[in-house]
């Protein structure tokens with residue numbers, strides 16, 4: 001059993017580490033940014049509601065995101081709730097975190113670990129600007145990047161304390177080569193996973 005969440009500012013390597021960790025632990029990688037971008041490109045109701053927020057670097061409203069994620073992991077479509085997953089990019093606000101915790105307690109699926117990737121702000125801006133050039137994501141422009149970092153500080157950073165109080169927070173230095181970060185994450189996770197019972 002492996003239920004973990006990656007908590008990190010934009011540009012800290014959530015997507016890359018998320019995919020690697022999910023593969024290593026054999027669990028689905030659920031990245032809310034990717035799911036939302038799929039909705040936007042498919043022109044669904046959710047995609048249309050989310051698009052302008054994403055382009056401006058704002059968060060998509062809590063209710064929409066909570067419904068999307070709990071629908072996927074919660075078996076609200078009639079299937080069984082998922083027992084294992086690596087969540088990437090959710091929760092991003094205290095309201096989302098409380099909704100996720102509420103759900104998890106109800107179905108006995110609380111998270112085992114919350115991994116925080118720590119990267120200095122200058123490095124984040126540099127990585128995001130580079131990604132903007134390479135991948136053409138329309139929220140990777142300098143103004144929008146600064147806004148997304150400010151949104152992270154204001155809305156998402158408080159989750160660190162929320163999970164620290166629950167004793168499942170794992171802090172990892174997210175600088176340096178990808179493989180080294182992955183090894184650091186695994187080393188930091190080992191004692192937490194050993195204690196999950």
Ligand code: AMP
Pocket residue numbers: 010032033034036053054055057058059060061062065088089090091092093096139148
């Ligand atoms: P990401 O790919 O994780 O950087 O997410 C890209 C964008 O999707 C964010 O800037 C938000 O606009 C939106 N988004 C992703 N996850 C969430 C979430 N949990 N809550 C609100 N908005 C989200």
